[in-house]
Amino acid sequence: YGSAGRRPNREDDPLRPESPYAVSKAEVERLAGLAAEAGLRTVLLRYFSVYGPRQRPDMAFHRFVEAALDGRPLPVFGDGLRSRSFTHVRDVVIATLAAAAEELPPGIAINVGHQEHVAVRDAVAMLTGALGVRAEIRRETPVAGDASRTWADIGRARRLLGWTPAIGLAEGLDDQIAWHRALRTVEEVRVG
Numbered sequence: 548y549g550s551a552g553r554r555p556n557r558e559d560d561p562l563r564p565e566s567p568y569a570v571s572k573a574e575v576e577r578l579a580g581l582a583a584e585a586g587l588r589t590v591l592l593r594y595f596s597v598y599g600p601r602q603r604p605d606m607a608f609h610r611f612v613e614a615a616l617d618g619r620p621l622p623v624f625g626d627g628l629r630s631r632s633f634t635h636v637r638d639v640v641i642a643t644l645a646a647a648a649e650e651l652p653p654g655i656a657i658n659v660g661h662q663e664h665v666a667v668r669d670a671v672a673m674l675t676g677a678l679g680v681r682a683e684i685r686r687e688t689p690v691a692g693d694a695s696r697t698w699a700d701i702g703r704a705r706r707l708l709g710w711t712p713a714i715g716l717a718e719g720l721d722d723q724i725a726w727h728r729a730l731r732t733v734e735e736v737r738v739g
Contacts (some may be wrong), residue, residue: 555664555700557656558593558656566692583654590646595660597701599636599719600726608633608720611671612727615678620685624693627668627684632660632699635673635719638712645708660699661712674720695726 548556548563562572576591583589602609611621642659651657675682704710714722 548697550655551615552634555662556658556694556697557700558703561648564692565694568691569692569694570654575599578696580654581638581701583588586719587645587653589654590651592637592643592646593655593656593658593660593699595621595632595658595697597634597639599723601636602624602644607667608670608674608723609727611674612678613679616731617676617681619682620683621671621675621682622687623671625689627671628666628695629689629693630696630698631660631670632664632697633670633716633719634659634661634699634712635714637715638676641713642704642710644710645710649708651707657704658679658701659704659710660697660701661716662699662701664696664698665698665716670720673717674724675725677717677720 548560561578562573564573579589579591598606598608604610604613614621638661639659642657646657671682671684701711
């Protein structure tokens with residue numbers, strides 16, 4: 548959706564991609580729309596800031612947890628005021644399975660995100676609090692085209708899929724931290 552438009556973002560809001568990544572997502576949706584017009588059953592799920600166990604190493608919470616566990620400063624792009632609808636991977640899986648099971652209008656877009664948005668600096672405070680460490684931040688230059696806020700309107704997901712996210716950020720961060728710690732324990736046993 549980009550940084551423009553109303554908040555929270557609804558599926559019928561205009562797309563205003565501001566980064567190459569966002570442009571690629573909009574193009575995939577355009578192609579899926581063409582496939583739907585040709586009769587292919589398609590559903591467009593718009594995931595919002597997915598996190599949790601097995602998160603890719605280049606993603607924010609993965610980088611934050613690993614840095615904190617290593618005693619390094621956490622790399623935060625900008626001032627930490629950008630906010631996101633952080634959505635736990637279990638909630639995303641449940642929404643995806645629900646969408647696969649429903650007969651939905653071809654090419655329909657559905658937001659899959661947490662209905663609350665949280666500033667990155669507040670998420671960092673929650674994470675470091677859960678880890679019991681002091682938050683030392685290393686500010687990095689913001690990524691060009693990064694939206695100032697993502698905030699999912701999940702009304703359509705609620706109506707069509709019977710879905711609302713069940714995992715709040717504090718619980719989800721605890722889950723991700725536990726995964727990182729377990730992974731480190733396995734590595735220590737393997738090396739030791």
